Amino acid sequence: MLSTPMTENRTESPIPALHSSSVEAGWQRQGKLWSNLKELCDVLRIPSAAVHTDEELLFQHVQFKTGQRIHTIGQPFDTLYIVHSGFLKTVLIDEFGNEQVLSFPMKGDLFGVDGIHTKRYASEAVALSNCDLILLPFKKLTALGRAHPEFEHAMYSVMSRELVREQAMVSMLGALSAEARVARFLVNLSERYADMGYSSKLFNLRMTRHEIGSYLGLTLETVSRTLSAFNEIGLITVDQRSIGIKDLDALKTLRRLPPSSTRAKQSGAKKAKAAASKEPDQPDGEWDSLATA
Amino acid sequence: MLSTPMTENRTESPIPALHSSSVEAGWQRQGKLWSNLKELCDVLRIPSAAVHTDEELLFQHVQFKTGQRIHTIGQPFDTLYIVHSGFLKTVLIDEFGNEQVLSFPMKGDLFGVDGIHTKRYASEAVALSNCDLILLPFKKLTALGRAHPEFEHAMYSVMSRELVREQAMVSMLGALSAEARVARFLVNLSERYADMGYSSKLFNLRMTRHEIGSYLGLTLETVSRTLSAFNEIGLITVDQRSIGIKDLDALKTLRRLPPSSTRAKQSGAKKAKAAASKEPDQPDGEWDSLATA
DNA sequence: CGGGTCTTTGATTAGGTTCAATAAGAGTGG
């Protein structure tokens, strides 16, 4: 009853998958339960050039429904996960039960890496929407790395990418103002949506203000207030989970306030007020469930 | 002239090493210019069991003097570094020239990993003391990984360790109060010193308050004030760069203040005042230069 | 000893949190 209302989510699913039963159960829709190496590389956005397309290896998929937990902290580690579709969050739980959001994995992201070191997952992953994940058993990965040097390099590369991302987070949390953090968050989201082929101008947030706040090191109130402020200025439109990007450049340049100088901000910017509430493109919805690729 | 007085440090050394010249120059002291695979594993604190001790492979060492830059942001990546002795900092430079400290690598730490992804270092590494580093060419690493499966696993493990560390940083920056951050910083340092065989109770900081502040997402004034406060309460003794740990448990349990409750703190704790200024054990000094192993 | 860097400490300000109340959705079950 503290400040962690997520408790419900966490108890509702007593660790489902990893039991082939739950995998081979229903979920025949889309009939895409296995991927080959090439598809794997494609999803990860790494060159699959030198990969022998005649490779026999196949990688199993697993589906999770909104709210389900993919893995828990302390659970024995043996496989990495690659998001094929859907949205998740990874969190750390501190000694008081408070959760700290670490990332919001989406298509093409790899997670579970933190389990390699201690042989146990260091974080918890939860589905924020219905998800389709590709299982990548660590044993298989290392074996594969030995057979395909390019793939090995690619895996190192992906892990490096994760590290750089974390560094950027640290940098952001350590130096940017609340407004700048929220602005960057929106810009990053927008770019990710663009990468995935969705609209970068209009999309739905899959996470709560509380989760965004945790991720950005802010309170949910501050996030809400900041979004409202951006809305007032005409940088975005906000309606609950629906976000419309109106002035991407302003959001991008809205850096820190701290440096005392440069405090002129982009104040006189747009005052469009943006009364627009509906636009022709609606990229997602809760319908992203198992529809991608 | 902004808030980055480190400029001096950064201009004094126009990228020295990586030119075998500067390596094979003087520095014959200790005569430890190469390490074999076993030594490498030992330093990294990973099992070297299955490693053939008759392995021919040798890894070159390089020495850097205080203030020298090991690599810069954007510089082409080709090698990883393992700290054999000495202290460093890795930093990110933002668009305004401000630096954000990401880590303080010391014995056994690996850095340069962020360069794998984009083929260029994403951060900058600077020696905070004279250092002895082991060069680990990335090409060599991958080749080695193929020949020695255990080593490959170990490398993934080390990278995973780095990621977990970053996650912990994010968590700290996102949720802990200034006091809690400084306390944890001291505890971590203390433990690292213990690991390295130094005293965990009395040691010298190798970084400035400014660097600590950057690392912890605080200003140098706050760091200074917090250290003074800890001193007042008797948790530590502070004299410039010299820190004496007086109540490790209190520092460890000094978590967050935020949760409103649990605000009792460990107030009535020790009021020893600690007038002690000199103790029998003095672990380091600027003399750590090339004396370890 | 002098210039520069680093550290400490104080006074003041401000950005963000906390507490609190209301509103808007989403889900449940009669």
Next chain:
DNA sequence: CCACTCTTATTGAACCTAATCAAAGACCCG
């Protein structure tokens, strides 16, 4: 289908932590 409940979101007001501005002392190096 609507009442009821629970979660999520918005907004306001007061408070407080840490940043900012400022000044003086300590240390280092040439």
